[in-house]
Amino acid sequence: MADVFSPVRLGDLDLRNRIIMAPMTRDRAGPHDEPTDLMAEYYRQRASAGLIITEGTQPSPHGKGYWRTPGIHAPVQVEGWRKVADAVHGEGGLIAMQLMHVGRASVRANKAADAETIAPSAIACPDPIPGPDGVPVPPEMPRALAAHEIAGVIAEYAAAARNARAAGIDAVELHCASGYLPMQFLSSNSNQRTDAWGGSAQNRVRFVVETLSALAEAIGPGRVGFRICPGVTFNGMADADPAETYATLLKAVDGMGLAWCHLIHIPNQGFDSLDLVRSHWSGAVIENCGLTLEKANAVIAEGKADAVSFGYAFIANPDLVERFRTGAPLAKADRATFYTGHGDDARGYTDYPRAG
Numbered sequence: 001m002a003d004v005f006s007p008v009r010l011g012d013l014d015l016r017n018r019i020i021m022a023p024m025t026r027d028r029a030g031p032h033d034e035p036t037d038l039m040a041e042y043y044r045q046r047a048s049a050g051l052i053i054t055e056g057t058q059p060s061p062h063g064k065g066y067w068r069t070p071g072i073h074a075p076v077q078v079e080g081w082r083k084v085a086d087a088v089h090g091e092g093g094l095i096a097m098q099l100m101h102v103g104r105a106s107v108r109a110n111k112a113a114d115a116e117t118i119a120p121s122a123i124a125c126p127d128p129i130p131g132p133d134g135v136p137v138p139p140e141m142p143r144a145l146a147a148h149e150i151a152g153v154i155a156e157y158a159a160a161a162r163n164a165r166a167a168g169i170d171a172v173e174l175h176c177a178s179g180y181l182p183m184q185f186l187s188s189n190s191n192q193r194t195d196a197w198g199g200s201a202q203n204r205v206r207f208v209v210e211t212l213s214a215l216a217e218a219i220g221p222g223r224v225g226f227r228i229c230p231g232v233t234f235n236g237m238a239d240a241d242p243a244e245t246y247a248t249l250l251k252a253v254d255g256m257g258l259a260w261c262h263l264i265h266i267p268n269q270g271f272d273s274l275d276l277v278r279s280h281w282s283g284a285v286i287e288n289c290g291l292t293l294e295k296a297n298a299v300i301a302e303g304k305a306d307a308v309s310f311g312y313a314f315i316a317n318p319d320l321v322e323r324f325r326t327g328a329p330l331a332k333a334d335r336a337t338f339y340t341g342h343g344d345d346a347r348g349y350t351d352y353p354r355a356g
């Protein structure tokens, strides 16, 4: 029977186990939003995962909202990511890049002076976002994208995916959760457009469908995954009917040959999002959120998920796969060093030891 240690194929990628490192923003990029040698070392240490999904990475300067997040739109960033990809491949691992455009969830002081804050509608994100000193401040009021500008935003994602591949990254994941740009289009409260990109569920899913299709066209569908969290309220999301929105989305992208649907599986009122995904999506599923080794093995054995991802556990346990194999106890991550905002800060980053 399959368990977390069994190999699995996700799209074009052959994973040596089903334990995936979940995407985690760590705010340690260099001054030009480029990955540093320290970041390469951090990912190298965790390369025994079946697949690493990187921290959210902006496809353009406009997509940045937090301090010290990396980009994939400038040559210096491509060079930095090449070091990361080489380090992971050197250990026999695989690495996908999470493409994260924050849209309205953005603090002005965290981004370049000429970068804009855009969203489907001119409605501000109600949740504060940490500024450069780590103190949360209200996000900037976004400008609503004109319909003719949307193709340009989608083209930035496609260019980012091509850059990722040029850097040696194996695949990309479109971040459609946590109240960032794609989810701002999906959710009925943040998308109040009256054109073809808003209103009905069919129209609200259009941005994600078109972006996934552009990514698939750019680098091949077998190297493109997407991440969703139906019903999450983070960053001011409040969809009137998430079950309808996500069923519409999954039906629209099923059959595109994409590599995976990565589900942040949270309790919802009225429906179970894993059942929803399984009903409308025939491709591979990565399940995430609050899993233990036992729960992960159960969900794989039942055939409900093809792979599982771990966030917190990978921060403090670079050798998580080995610890699961041997039953070694798991170390606890220190929240104070999750996001330090300093590119050279190894504390709580690369200084967690391996077991034994």
Ligand SMILES: Cc1cc2nc3c(=O)[nH]c(=O)nc-3n(C[C@H](O)[C@H](O)[C@H](O)COP(=O)(O)O)c2cc1C
Pocket (backbone or CB within 6 Å): 022, 023, 024, 025, 026, 055, 056, 098, 100, 175, 177, 178, 227, 264, 288, 289, 290, 291, 309, 310, 311, 312, 313, 338, 339
């Ligand atoms: C420090 C930190 C940063 C995170 N950054 C991201 C991110 O950039 N993109 C994303 O999709 N999720 C992000 N997450 C969420 C994780 O990927 C994951 O969904 C969450 O930690 C739940 O999984 P777990 O219970 O195994 O930790 C982050 C979580 C943590 C702890």
